[in-house]
Amino acid sequence: MFIQTEPTPNPATLKFIPGRSVLDSGTLEFTDAAQAARSPLAARLFDIDGVSGVFYGADFVTVTKDRGEWQHLKPAILGAIMEHYMSGAPILADGKSDGDDDDDEFYSEGDAETVEIIKDLIETRVRPAVANDGGDITFRGFKDGIVYLNMRGACAGCPSSTATLQHGIQNLLKHFVPEVVEVRPLA
Structure with missing residues (x-):
């Protein structure tokens, strides 16, 4: 599995493209670990020290940091995304995407x-x-x-x-x- 990364205009956020579908429709944002509990991938990402936000689009995941340098965070984030997709676990534990409200x-x-x-x-x-x-x-x-x-x-x-x-x-x-x-x- 090859995961592309792209910078965003926001220096505190990186875009990760796993080459697979992330959400079937809409978008979803997690701004803390409690919200992320409904998504196995987001929960894994929030376990990484320095991660402060996770956002899902149709075919990408953006991760926002509140501290740390990308060169230290990026390998852990790539590993978490790869492990998630290799495990076959769903993106959302409840299977429901609230998407756009x-x-x-x-x-x-x-x-x-x-x-x-x-x-x-x-x-x-x-x-x-x-x-x-x-x-x-x-x-x-x-x-x-x-x-x-x-x-x-x-x-x-x-x-x-x-x-x-x-x-x-x-x-x-x-x-x-x-x-x-x-x-x-x-x-």
């Missing part, structure tokens, strides 16, 4: 048509590019011309995420949706 969205009924356009642009133009960098951005809400987005994986805490939001995504949305005046991360 659309339940928490907020916007007024009068903005439903505008929101559909915004969500379509995010799905087709933004998310694929962000997935290439080992992260995910999802729509959370729209109010008073402001689009609220949730940043996960390599995007969360990335030094360039503000520039990505304000210059890339905001400009794209403003171009296609005149009602958009600003894009903000949901705090």
Whole structure:
């Protein structure tokens, strides 16, 4: 088994590509060991000292560190990913992928048509590019011309995420949706 690694724009996060499917649909993020308990792979990764986050995409795993150097952490992470896939264990112990949580969205009924356009642009133009960098951005809400987005994986805490939001995504949305005046991360 050959696992590729790629840097991400976030220096605290590396992208690992096992060459196999990770999640069948959606994305999933674990920000602590308690959350990771439902995933044998994430639990293994959190056992590595210095790992502070694990994010699953369709065909990649991103790992975020809070301390340590990648040259010391990377071999242990590669070993954990390889052992997981060689064991044949499922990615999730309960077999369910909660994936994207659309339940928490907020916007007024009068903005439903505008929101559909915004969500379509995010799905087709933004998310694929962000997935290439080992992260995910999802729509959370729209109010008073402001689009609220949730940043996960390599995007969360990335030094360039503000520039990505304000210059890339905001400009794209403003171009296609005149009602958009600003894009903000949901705090």
